[in-house]
Amino acid sequence: MSAQKPGYNELVTVFRPANNQELILAKSLLQSAGINFFVKGESLQQLYPGVLFGFGIHTVEMQVAKEDAATATELLQELNTRE
Numbered sequence: 001m002s003a004q005k006p007g008y009n010e011l012v013t014v015f016r017p018a019n020n021q022e023l024i025l026a027k028s029l030l031q032s033a034g035i036n037f038f039v040k041g042e043s044l045q046q047l048y049p050g051v052l053f054g055f056g057i058h059t060v061e062m063q064v065a066k067e068d069a070a071t072a073t074e075l076l077q078e079l080n081t082r083e
Contacts, residue, residue: 011038011063014072015080022079026062029075037072038063 017023023039030037041060064072073080 009065009067012066012069013040013061013063014069015062015076017060017062017079023060023062026076026079029079030062030064030072033071033075035064035068035072035075 015026017026023042027037027039039060039062062072062076
């Protein structure tokens with residue numbers, strides 16, 4: 001096991017939005033709770049504007065620091081229960 005670099009946080013995926021509306025809601029929930037996040041794949045969506053979320057390499061994932069994962073998962077729980 002290697003030592004972590006100062007300022008390094010291990011990120012874990014807590015949410016995969018199905019569309020832009022879910023992404024906006026999830027961002028808002030995490031921001032209001034003061035949880036920093038990273039949206040993996042968000043910039044890729046801009047390269048192919050006609051391609052929707054969730055298709056292979058175009059999947060978007062919201063990631064947070066490992067220590068914030070439980071809180072973030074709880075906040076995003078309602079968004080994760082899609083039908």
